[in-house]
Amino acid sequence: MxxxxxxxxxxxxxxxxxxxxxxxxxxxxxxxxxFDYFQLLILYPCSLQRSHIVLINNYPKSWFDTYYKNKYLMEDPVINLAMKQTQPIFWNTQDLMQSDISEKSKNVMKLAADFGVQNGISIPLNSPTGEKGVLTFITKVGNNSELMYE
Known part of the structure; x- marks a missing residue:
């Protein structure tokens, strides 16, 4: 069954x-x-310096509007980590709080938690033709996430 x-x-x-x-x-x-939310981000390289971005999600509108308006994609530690590795990223581990992650990136995660986007798993995607992406599933309630971003 x-x-x-x-x-x-x-x-x-x-x-x-x-x-x-x-x-x-x-x-x-x-x-x-x-899961409460999902996001699928795919970057299609158009040139050495530009990519076409496909982004679909069901995030709360208030968070997505804030994220888009403030261009948090460039500071998002989940996205940055997913572009560098192939292993899944568990938000409730120390992966996202590594010492080489900027304070701006940590603040993106803190702000996301304020909007209810708190705990998730992100799966990096890589194609043989150069596309990269990340598929993320998120729950509103974190596993000790309030301790992680302090």
């Missing part, structure tokens, strides 16, 4: 033909797996 349910959750990704299909599949998958 469990395998059939899992297949029903994964199958829409293979059938997705548009960003809307992908977003619907991510919404259903994240909800069924017990």
């Amino acid at each position: 469990f395998n059939e349910e899992l297949l029903q959750l994964v199958e829409p990704f293979a059938k997705a033909r548009s960003l809307l299909d992908t977003q619907s599949a991510l919404e259903r998958f994240s909800y069924k797996m017990g």
